[in-house]
Amino acid sequence: MTAPLLAVDGVVAGYRPDLPIIHGISLTVAPEEMVTIIGPNGAGKSTLIKAVAGILPISRGTVRLAGKEITNLPTHRMASVSMAYVPQVANVFTTLTINENLKVGATALSKEDAARRIERGYEAFPDLKKFRHKKAGVLSGGQRQMLAVARALLTEPRLLMLDEPSAGLSPLMVSDVFQRLKALVDTGVAILMVEQNAKAALAISHRTYVFAEGRNRIDGPSQEMASNEEVTSIYLGAGGRKR
């Protein structure tokens, strides 16, 4: 088996040191793999991703990226370990133009690198180029999500983490956003994302982890999970039932 790019082992974390929300979660993401985390509301999906991103303190367990321990790495150092995180809300500056949003994301880069990488972002997301001088506030939900992703990619991460990229999007937009994320994986970026939209997540990702009550519940190849009885009955509802 390929050595994991991300290895989360027995992580305990929460919003208060005396009140853990996740109780020893483990998972891996291989290079160029797309992994989703699904589970009911309050299962601790966002908490896990925030803990890996260094936003919430980890009280037990470890996080390794490419074999190097990065447990409780300060968020501002994420780019230096080739990792990027797109939060669920407030992930773009709505009063700035698209171009300005990208420039803000590129402040740590040299002028040449910034220009080159922003141009590459425009190539990957042509809609953004079309509206480059428009305020991000006028973008559709899907385009906004793409802007947040394009900004996160400016640091050229090997691992991109996303918290519910489909939140608030129409089914058509979900499909478009997911296809673009999949295309990113094909260019060599690994993705770990939390999703409420279990059906779409299972259809697009390589592997899926199901969390419940702050613990690993079940995991495996997404195709298998999509036909797993427990997953279909509890998490997919009527729309995801086995044929």
Ligand SMILES: Nc1ncnc2c1ncn2[C@@H]1O[C@H](COP(=O)(O)OP(=O)(O)OP(=O)(O)O)[C@@H](O)[C@H]1O
């Ligand atoms: N800012 C916060 N302060 C304190 N507790 C929080 C905070 N945010 C979430 N929680 C609690 O942590 C638990 C897990 O929340 P989390 O957001 O990780 O769940 P989730 O699996 O991502 O589900 P959802 O899809 O509903 O966000 C919940 O019980 C929630 O009430």
